[in-house]
Amino acid sequence: xxxxxxxxxxxxxxxxxxxxxxxxxxxxxxxxxxxxxxxxxxxxxxxxxxxxxxxxxxxxxxxxxxxxxxxxxxxxxxxxxxxxxxxxxxxxxxxxxxxxxxxxxxxxxxxxxxxxxxxxxxxxxxxxxxxxxxxxxxxxxxxxxxxxxxxxxxxxxxxxxxxxxxxxxxxxxxxxxxxxxxxxxxxxxxxxxxxxxxxxxxxxxxxxxxxxxxxxxxxxxxxxxxxxxxxxxxxxxxxxxxxxxxxxxxxxxxxxxxxxxxxxxxxxxxxxxxxxxxxxxxxxxxxxxxxxxxxxxxxxxxxxxxxxxxxxxxxxxxxxxxxxxxxxxxxxxxxxxxxxxxxxxxxxxxxxxxxxxxxxxxxxxxxxxxxxxxxxxxxxxxxxxxxxxxxxxxxxxxxxxxxxxx
Ligand SMILES: *Cc1c(COP(=O)(O)O)cnc(C)c1O
Numbered sequence: 001x002x003x004x005x006x007x008x009x010x011x012x013x014x015x016x017x018x019x020x021x022x023x024x025x026x027x028x029x030x031x032x033x034x035x036x037x038x039x040x041x042x043x044x045x046x047x048x049x050x051x052x053x054x055x056x057x058x059x060x061x062x063x064x065x066x067x068x069x070x071x072x073x074x075x076x077x078x079x080x081x082x083x084x085x086x087x088x089x090x091x092x093x094x095x096x097x098x099x100x101x102x103x104x105x106x107x108x109x110x111x112x113x114x115x116x117x118x119x120x121x122x123x124x125x126x127x128x129x130x131x132x133x134x135x136x137x138x139x140x141x142x143x144x145x146x147x148x149x150x151x152x153x154x155x156x157x158x159x160x161x162x163x164x165x166x167x168x169x170x171x172x173x174x175x176x177x178x179x180x181x182x183x184x185x186x187x188x189x190x191x192x193x194x195x196x197x198x199x200x201x202x203x204x205x206x207x208x209x210x211x212x213x214x215x216x217x218x219x220x221x222x223x224x225x226x227x228x229x230x231x232x233x234x235x236x237x238x239x240x241x242x243x244x245x246x247x248x249x250x251x252x253x254x255x256x257x258x259x260x261x262x263x264x265x266x267x268x269x270x271x272x273x274x275x276x277x278x279x280x281x282x283x284x285x286x287x288x289x290x291x292x293x294x295x296x297x298x299x300x301x302x303x304x305x306x307x308x309x310x311x312x313x314x315x316x317x318x319x320x321x322x323x324x325x326x327x328x329x330x331x332x333x334x335x336x337x338x339x340x341x342x343x344x345x346x347x348x349x350x351x352x353x354x355x356x357x358x359x360x361x362x363x364x365x366x367x368x369x370x371x372x373x374x375x376x377x378x379x380x381x382x383x384x385x386x387x388x389x390x391x392x393x394x395x396x397x398x399x400x401x402x403x404x405x406x
Pocket of ligand 1: 042103104105106107130175178179207209237238239240245248249250
């Protein structure tokens with residue numbers, strides 16, 4: 001008799017998201033004498049204090065009044081792609097043909113990586129960084145991590161980056177404004193990165209999901225607007241800047257320089273784009289209104305409020321012995337360095353995170369999740385009163401564990 005023996009595929013086994021894995025396998029219980037504070041998910045809509053602009057709701061309401069719910073081809077309706085092309089005009093001359101609509105920025109990233117690399121080949125990604133390995137592990141595409149330098153505005157260690165490039169390298173992934181560091185690259189630094197890509201004839205996949213989420217005078221420039229000869233695949237969407245993770249609407253913008261991506265463009269549109277019969281098409285009827293009707297003042301206000309939270313958090317945490325917050329320039333995160341030598345009973349940022357849950361009911365991500373131990377990632381979109389309460393708890397916690405003889 002044949003026996004049932006249904007096993008998860010190699011692809012399934014190898015596909016992991018470290019952040020989710022950590023949450024699902026966590027056995028620690030939070031201290032129930034205190035309210036639970038979670039600064040974990042990079043989702044600005046969790047607490048309700050950052051609602052999207054009301055025009056987005058109207059645009060979606062209007063879109064779902066339609067009676068037809070048809071497919072929109074592999075990469076979206078031409079009018080929706082035109083709307084994104086217009087929105088992306090800051091990148092230079094972008095046409096509807098250069099836009100591929102997807103169901104989220106993650107999907108955009110995955111499509112670009114799959115279009116460029118085979119099993120056994122590699123892509124370069126930052127460390128610390130977002131979980132790009134989720135898109136590559138299952139396939140057997142290798143990742144080479146290049147260092148970001150916390151002492152130098154989290155800029156890329158360019159010598160290290162270049163040293164990792166070999167004949168199997170297929171693309172450089174960059175992320176600015178960045179998760180989890182809150183780094184925003186200067187124009188000068190972008191030129192330096194592009195210069196390396198050009199010398200090695202490598203395309204850049206630019207994860208710009210936090211485009212324009214910057215603080216104070218800091219400006220966001222798209223890699224697509226800065227590059228002259230290096231082809232850029234910009235991945236973005238509505239998720240972060242528009243405060244609407246639920247919508248699941250993303251895109252790829254192909255900023256090709258001198259037709260170097262001809263094959264990739266064709267592969268993305270005609271082949272890889274066909275895997276899911278194309279992106280959500282209902283939302284595409286709302287897209288033009290969403291992209292046009294949210295006023296600049298709304299974005300400015302959101303940025304100012306996130307910036308304000310960042311400063312507040314920085315000022316409070318900076319006064320606590322053993323903690324060293326690093327002020328971000330953009331995105332919705334801050335990394336907090338734990339000076340572990342000052343906490344003799346705590347051996348790692350992972351253990352610090354666990355004890356913080358157990359004793360203070362405060363949930364954070366340790367930077368082990370980003371392959372860069374020694375830090376905690378804090379989310380900046382939580383309500384200000386909760387943020388202040390968090391600082392009080394950090395202080396109480398540190399006072400208990402600090403080696404007071406030092
Ligand atoms: C949130 C995030 C994404 C994913 O956005 P989705 O549209 O939800 O897939 C991609 N990259 C970075 C760096 C992010 O923080």
